[in-house]
Amino acid sequence: MFVNENSDPKRLLGRAILAPTLDVVNTVNEYMSALHTAESRSYFSSNAVCKADDDNGIIGDVHTPEFLNSIRFSGLPNHTLTLKIGSPVMLMRNIDHSLCLCNGTRLVITKLADHVIEVEIMTGSNKGTKVLIPRMSMSPSDPKLAFKFQRMQFPLMLSYAMTINKSQGQTLSHVGLILKKSVFVHGQLYVAASRVNNLDGLKILIVKDSSSTTTSTTNVVYHEVFNNL
Template sequence: MGKDKRAFPLSEIDEALDMANGASREIFKESMISVDHEHVALSDSLNVEQRVNYDEILAVVDSGEGGKDAYLNKLIDNIFLMLDANLADPNYITLRAILSTRNECVDTINMKMIGHLQWDEMEYYSFDRAKDDLHNYYPPEFLNSLTPNGLPPYVLKLKVNYPIILLRNIDPANGLCNRTRLIVWGFQRNAIDAEIVLGMHAGKRVFLPRIPLCPSDDEMFPFQFKRKQFPVGLALP
C-alpha cells in the first residue's frame, strides 16, 4: 500500500563519471522537496486546548532554551494540567498519558513527575541477593544497581495520591492482578495502603505486601537474582 517511488521529486543524477578519482555517479544538485500537506495535517485536527498546548511545546523547542529538562518539564505541565489538584481523580489519570518507547525514559518521566508533587513521600529499599552465592562473588552494591525488566527498582520512591501499577498476580479474586492500577493512600513499614482505580474492583482499599521477586528471564544473569520489594511500579506516563 506504499506510494509509487516515481511520485517523489528526487534530485537529479550526474550521468558522467568523475574522471579525477574514478568515483561513480553522484548527486550533484539538491532539489527542494515540497511538503505534502495531506500527510502533515495532524496539527489541523487539534481542538482549542490541544492547539494551545501544541503551540507552547513547539515554541519551547524552536527557542532552543533550557535543554532536555526544560522540554520534558514543559511536556509534563501541558499534558498533566494542575497535577497536584487532580491526581486523586481516576478519570484524570486514565485519560492522560505520555508515550515512550524505552523503559528508561518512562522511569525518567515518572521521577520528574513525582518531583512536581507536594505530597508525603516514602522510599522503600529492597533486599537483594544472588542465590547460592556462598563466596560473595556478587556484592550487595552490584545487586542493588540491577533493575531487570518487570522488577521494581532497588529504591522505590512513592508519594501519596500517586498512581502505581501492580507487577505480579497477588490475589486475582480480589482484583490484585498483574497490571492492575491503584492510587497510593498511605505507607506502612511493610505494606502500602492503596485503592484500585479501574475494573470491577474499582474503589476497593487494599494493603500490598513486600514479596520476593525474580526476573522472568532466568538466563538474564549468570546467577539467580532475587529481590524482595513491593511488586509495584510508578504508573502515570
C-alpha cells in the same frame, strides 16, 4: 498535562505517558513524581543471590550488595522505591484474581506504612476498593542475566509512564507517546496508538535530536506474519 498541585489523583489513571524503552519510562516517572507535591516515603529492597546459583559463596562474593541494588529489569521493582500519596502505580505481580489484583493493574496510593502500602483499585469491577500491598520476594526472568537473585520489595512501580508493551490491555483517555527512538517490535506503534479511546487524547512526541523537526517515525511491520492469512 498530567500533574499539578490541585490534580485529582483519580483522573491520573485515565492518563499515561508511553515509551518503547524502560530507561525513558524511569526518567519520566522520576520527573513526574518530583512535580507531585505530597507526602512521600522511600522503601529499599533486600537483595540476595539465590542459593542454587551461589557456588560455595563465590558468586555472592563477586556480586556485592551495591551491584545487586543497581540492577534494573522490566518486571522487577527498583531497589529504591519512592512513593507519594496520590501517585498512580502499577502492580507487577498477580496477588488476588478475585479482586483483579493482577500484573498490570493500575492503582492509586492512599497510605504509606512501614510494612504495607494501602492502595485504591481504580479500574474494573472492584473500582474504589482499598487493599493492602505487602512486600514480596521476586526474581527477574530475563535470560540475559547470568545468575539468579531475589529482590524483596513491594511489587509496585510508578505509573505516570509505562512501556508500550506493559500498556497492552489498558484503556486510557489521554496518552502521550514519547519516541526518542523508533519502535523496535512488530505492532508496537499500533498498540501504543490504540490505547486511547479518543483520538483527540493522543499526543506523539518524536525526538531524534535537539535540532530535529521531523514529524514522522519508522514503523516496524514483519510482512511474514501476514503470509498465512
